[in-house]
Amino acid sequence: MLIAYFDEVKPSLPDQPYYWLGGLVIDDEIIPDIEKEINALAVKCFGANSGISKQTEFHATDIASGKKNFKKLTNPSKRFDIIKELVKIYDKPDKVYRVTVRLDVSKLYSGTNEEEMALMY
Secondary structure, three states, X not given: OEEEEEEEEOOEOOOEOEEEEEEEEEEHHHXXXXXXXXXXXXXXXXXXXXXXXXXXXXXXXXXXXXXXXXXXXXXXXXXXXXXXXXXXXXXXXXOEEEEEEEEEHHHOOOOOOHHHHHHHO
8 A cells, every 4th residue: 555645835926936746655564664764863853752743843944944843953964964864764766656746826727726736646
């Protein structure tokens, strides 16, 4: 069985004119392994017994900008290392599939729901 997780970035004109939908589709056989790796990274970043919670979520924008859970980590190089470790965790070519949709909302017909359109793709 495949499990899918999707997230979106809505347009923010004028700088970001696209509706983005990105996702991971993961073979359920490896979910326990991925969870162990993510938990190990959480312990490395947030300390022993931290596990995954709202206080230890990994959001790329927060990591890159040093905000929210990563505001104490002032060294950009260290934050980038965390992103690289996350990418390695999901780098399983036969078990993790990546999905990306980018819609230029200015090219959609009036009245088109970009969220529904993105999920269609």
